[in-house]
Amino acid sequence: MEATVTTANNEEKTWGGGDIQPLGASYGKMMMWFFIVSDALTFSGFLAAYGFSRFKFIETWPLADEVFTHFPFMHGVSAPMYYVALMTFILIFSSVTMVLAVDAGHQLKKTKVAIYMFLTIIGGIIFVGSQAWEWKNFIKGEYGAVETKGGSLLQFVDKEGKRVALEEFAVKLPEQRVALTRAEGKWFMEDAESTPTYSVAEIQAGFKAHPDLLIRTEHLTAKKKKTVLSRAESESRLNDAKYVVEGANLTRNEYGSKLFADFFFFITGFHGFHVFSGIIINIIIFFNVLLGTYEKRRSYEMVEKVGLYWHFVDLVWVFVFTVFYLV
């Protein structure tokens, strides 16, 4: 008889899914797992789209080592990977403090849970802050480039192949476009913000005036370096220049393939949004811990559930780190 009686009408726990636990986990925890499954598939879809587009333009894709070279307080020093490695360590460590909080929760140690939750939140905030800084550098750009009529991106190098920034050689020509201010007219305003520092003519004139400059195209050589053109080729390519590109936006970026910046913004942004929401949820749970909500329940399972989400965010970062920065 016992086996056939349904326990779903157990009124006390109906909201929590009743007492039936087919997978041995509470309703909330099981649903967190299935939410994570669907979110994981969303990220897989994004990463697959990224991989597909990268595969399509495999011979012209930007080199991550040349794009992410900044480290705080080290101006002008090329430090590929270091900062993002640091960010990875911060996120892994915040995962560790999270799992320590869950562990302390199992033993009903309120103070310990609170401390570890707090550290997790701090780690998360540092991570999101780092990501914002990374975005800032990415958007601002470093050297600038020129886009041709056909959509190719041309960058500038000296004889040794070292990158040269636009401001190092561009000349200031008279009678250039002036960005209108709000007081002067409305029709030019939107355009004004995106007007680059130099016009194409200024870049071309500056290039002519510096005979030691060369142009580097997006194409990768067999040694996975960007192709540097000869001086004659460089001059003829530069005649096709149409836009001056500084930094990155969703339309074009100075690093190369347009899709590169689009996917960078989209995927790291989506991940960053997950970290952000994770921090918010962690803060809510942290205050609940402080208020003694889970102490009264004699169960810190909520900490475990947000922990699952937080670890998932870390898990996604492991993949983002690999496909954007390493491969």
Next chain:
Amino acid sequence: MSHEHVSNTKRIWFVFALLSAVTTVEVILGIIKPESLEFNHFLGLNLLNWIFYILTIFKAYYIVWAFMHMEGEKSSLRWSVVSPVIFLVLYLLFILLTEGHYIYGVFKDSTIKWNF
């Protein structure tokens, strides 16, 4: 529930050390990029990227199994969470590789120049 509520602190720190070590190796390889690995291919992918992907899966396994405590769950929950993800990701990978390869060929061999 089957949780015996013992402290797992030792294992947590062990996994942390492991993940940190793996990340360090990845970063070092990513900075040096040894030529012997970067320019030798296996199944169309260079050895360096093979290493990166394998280490990534390795890290993912430890995050899910130790940090998310999948190892302590019932095998029914384990399978119902892990198998759909693995199956669908393999399917996506298959589509990505075949179609990406095709489109790459179209761009490369077509008579129309798309980027010049």
